[in-house]
Amino acid sequence: MNKMTxxxxxxxxxxxxxxxxxxxxxxxxxxxxGNGIAIMTLPVGREEPTTGDTVKMKNGVFTFTGKLEAxxxxxxxxxxxxxxPASCGFIGENNTITLAGKWADVLDxxxxxxxxxxxxxxxxxxxxxxxxxxxxxxxxxEPRFKExxxxxxxxxxxxxxxxxxxxxxxxxxxxxxxxxFSNEVRKQQKELILKNDTIEAVAYYLNFLQxxxxxxxxxxxxxxxxxKVQNSSFAKDVRVEIAARIRxxxxxxxxxxxxxxxxGTKLSLSDLRGKYVILDFWAxxxxxxxxxxxEMKKLYAEYHKKGVEILxxxxxxxxxxxxxxxxxxxxxxxxxxxxxxxxxxxxxxxxLYAIPYLPTLMLIAPDGKIVGxxxxxxxxxxxLDERLAKKKSLLSVDxxxxxx
Numbered sequence: 001m002n003k004m005t006x007x008x009x010x011x012x013x014x015x016x017x018x019x020x021x022x023x024x025x026x027x028x029x030x031x032x033x034g035n036g037i038a039i040m041t042l043p044v045g046r047e048e049p050t051t052g053d054t055v056k057m058k059n060g061v062f063t064f065t066g067k068l069e070a071x072x073x074x075x076x077x078x079x080x081x082x083x084x085p086a087s088c089g090f091i092g093e094n095n096t097i098t099l100a101g102k103w104a105d106v107l108d109x110x111x112x113x114x115x116x117x118x119x120x121x122x123x124x125x126x127x128x129x130x131x132x133x134x135x136x137x138x139x140x141x142e143p144r145f146k147e148x149x150x151x152x153x154x155x156x157x158x159x160x161x162x163x164x165x166x167x168x169x170x171x172x173x174x175x176x177x178x179x180x181f182s183n184e185v186r187k188q189q190k191e192l193i194l195k196n197d198t199i200e201a202v203a204y205y206l207n208f209l210q211x212x213x214x215x216x217x218x219x220x221x222x223x224x225x226x227x228k229v230q231n232s233s234f235a236k237d238v239r240v241e242i243a244a245r246i247r248x249x250x251x252x253x254x255x256x257x258x259x260x261x262x263x264g265t266k267l268s269l270s271d272l273r274g275k276y277v278i279l280d281f282w283a284x285x286x287x288x289x290x291x292x293x294x295e296m297k298k299l300y301a302e303y304h305k306k307g308v309e310i311l312x313x314x315x316x317x318x319x320x321x322x323x324x325x326x327x328x329x330x331x332x333x334x335x336x337x338x339x340x341x342x343x344x345x346x347x348x349x350x351x352l353y354a355i356p357y358l359p360t361l362m363l364i365a366p367d368g369k370i371v372g373x374x375x376x377x378x379x380x381x382x383x384l385d386e387r388l389a390k391k392k393s394l395l396s397v398d399x400x401x402x403x404x
Contacts, residue, residue, distance in 0.1 A: 023067035032103035259336035284325035
């Protein structure tokens with residue numbers, strides 16, 4: 001072990017040893033916030049309300065005390081007497097934690113007021129989480145990614161401009177540069193997760209990386225984590241994701257579902273048994289989804305007469321947005337709207353099928369088994385052509401046998 005590694009190990013060990021198993025003390029100082037109250041909330045679960053605590057704030061200073069069963073995401077809402085509240089968040093644990101920020105930094109975006117740049121000390125989980133989060137920003141400063149930084153600057157300019165077509169065109173032209181940078185970010189973040197395999201925060205961050213990982217890689221990383229981390233509340237969504245992906249591997253029976261059609265009736269996937277079915281997961285707000293429809297219409301015209309159905313499953317939470325998009329785009333194939341049984345969480349069927357992004361195309365065989373998630377329409381067409389040709393060949397053989 002070299003000297004630097006040894007010193008770093010001592011530092012992390014010291015932080016871990018400082019953890020107070022008796023509970024936490026969160027000391028906040030938001031300069032310029034004045035007098036009022038501060039509210040701390042802890043998420044209990046998706047289907048349960050948050051728990052919280054309220055304390056008085058004097059000259060921007062407040063203190064919370066209590067005990068956590070395990071490291072948890074903590075949200076602090078700072079409420080001055082004469083101003084609108086603003087919030088900050090971090091991963092809390094049983095320890096003495098300090099927060100230092102400035103009320104003058106408050107941002108008001110999309111109806112949400114936040115306190116950025118709050119310095120959090122005393123939480124090892126927050127420290128590791130920030131280290132993983134900051135990989136992207138650090139790489140942006142490296143000379144080897146100068147071109148990527150320039151691309152991002154131009155993309156931001158185009159995105160803020162009125163010519164959206166120019167933005168999407170330039171985005172497509174620079175896709176390889178973006179992919180190279182993103183791959184390096186994921187590589188380094190994955191290394192940090194494996195390096196800190198006993199810290200619960202790595203499971204929290206794995207939630208953000210899992211959509212960019214194939215099932216085998218995700219399982220490998222998850223199994224490398226300590227049992228404590230694997231069984232933590234932060235790892236719950238990763239466990240659910242792995243189980244869902246296993247459930248929808250090629251060759252597995254496609255999970256049945258029943259959803260509402262545009263006219264208000266119900267349609268089940270099993271109603272289409274006996275046909276090849278293309279599940280098209282999309283949403284009215286997804287520009288790439290809607291940009292794909294002209295090609296999808298050509299595909300539908302070619303394959304529908306061969307007994308292939310397309311079933312669009314929209315990820316819209318507002319029915320009127322979905323109906324408006326259907327009216328505008330005039331889609332001739334079957335459509336249903338996904339359900340959101342728990343507000344502000346992923347849709348039911350999209351979760352059931354482990355859909356990582358939109359649009360996603362999945363092919364279901366006539367026997368109800370999953371052929372796979374197609375990378376693009378070219379792969380989808382290849383699958384259909386191969387299977388329909390094989391089906392035609394088998395029918396010809398059966399016909400010849402019957403003639404004899």
